[in-house]
Amino acid sequence: MPADRDFTAIMPLRRVAAMRTGEKPERGRARMKNSEIAVLFNEIADILELREENRFRVSAYRRGAQNIEGLPGAIEDAAADSALADIPGIGKDLASKINEYLDTGKISFLEELRKETPQVLIDMLRIPGIGPKTAVLLHRHLGIGSLEELRHAALDHRIRELPKMKEKTEENILKGLEFLERSGGRTPIGEAYPLAERIIDELGKLPEVKRITPAGSLRRFRETIGDIDILVTSPKAGTVIERFTHLADVERVLAEGTTKGSVITAGGIQVDLRVVDEKSYGAALCYFTGSKEHNIRLREIAIQKKMKLNEYGLFRTLRSGGERRIAGATEEDVYRGLGLPFIPPEIREDSGEIEAARRGALPALVGMKHIKGDLHFHSNWSDGAASLEELAEYGRKAGYRYLAVSDHSKSLRIAHGLSEDRLRAQIAEIDRINGQTRGFRLLKSSEVDILPDGALDLDSSVLEKLDIVIVAVHSKFKMPRPEMTRRVINAIENPHASILAHPTGRLLGSRDAYEIDMEAVIEAAAATCTAIEINAHPMRLDLNAAMARKAAESGVMISIGTDTHKPALEMRHIRYGVYTARRGWLTKEQILNTRTANQLLGILHKKRNR
């Protein structure tokens, strides 16, 4: 490793750090204030922890952050309705800090804390294996002022001079720094999920493995994954863990115990494997699936009922002082033991699911089996890889009833967007292909550019010949918020527009959402019977789950589309869209492509015929 390596490669960290500076509400940020406030509350928690403040005070800020981030609506709305105190974990103090941030763009308490806290302490907390105690120790005794200085201190063997620190500590710090630099934090689910499938597939071949399943944020289908958790039942844990730490994907072994193995893959992703007994499988699955906040709620319920819940089971405390297992083999048993129905993993975020479960009001979530087709697809008429005939073939093979051919429109020259004339020719060609097939249908569509003034890129005379008109922004991303909002609402109000695609334009890890008032857009979509897409591409997932929930609650129909350009690789992304919908509490009734082609066209054409 060259001695002068800098850490500019840690981009996601830097972005987080930039958000932390807080003073200027960031340019180009359409995100609701929820996540900004969550980041700030987490920073307060970090700093309080470094200062060895009361740990319950620390977790109060973390819980507050989590609940604000998971809120389906905008925090501004809750504040305007004086309803902040209704959010679990938000009391008088946190509410006043939220109001202060919304009014002034800063939290003076945090400003004060920052003045007194060297940035390097916060940076060090991002290194795996370094917590608040170690960070303070390194800073105080060695005068470490940056991650680069920390690296030098480790290389110069100065860290081993400290109490309870030896060679191994230095080694781990260097590896932690390297990991941070390479992985930059969280991994998009589109990358993590296939890797997990590969590992599960490989380990599943072992005769010693009885059951194997993903857990953690992967099973909850979060947009990005911190690390991959895999749960196994086996009578021979040692054999399974040994095989796991020797898989081809493994670059480094972090831990290898009798119940747990932990590795870093060549791609820099951490994978944790846990082996449990058959009789604890359900309790362990529940525990390792999380979220942490959901688990804490479950344990609190257990305590209220004079029980104890851990990863081994649900136990009743006996008067004799002993305990008796009442559940553990399946998740259903555990929930039942707590007096709750089974709660699907995707909504275990402590965002109202426990209360809904108690009321018997959990939604019947949409599933992959309900999906009858894909509503966003490109052919080689624009920038896709496959011909129309091939698309029909792919669609049929996937078991779909229909697939919407939605090539780009003429303004998008770089993607060979179709002019009115070429689109007419494509329509005729699709009619010809549909005439030859039964039980499957290519839907005539177009992904029409929304021009800067909100007009559509194609003439009405051709739009009215399409089954579905998808509208989307592909240019001039940096418009000011009011103009961008007006632009998109103009497009939505066009009587031909049926679906608004990737509505915020964000690309996970590379491009922020453009500046747009999504609340207003959702309102306009509801008023005009326009559907909004969950773009299922794993780098987009746009709408995200919280906004999809909001949109559906407002009565907007949701369309799931993969935006596939290369069918062999991308069609399967539909699952990320479906699981995002599940995270947004959506039922099949709220999703367009759970309907037959005629049903969904009937819904969309209501607008045209108004």
Added chain:
DNA sequence: GCCGTTTTCGGCCCGACTGTTTTCAGTCG
């Protein structure tokens, strides 16, 4: 700092692994 079908005060989830130790603190999830 939050919260209350035991409570407005006194609690607040629980266990494994590592690295350094001879019994445990720190970190993680």
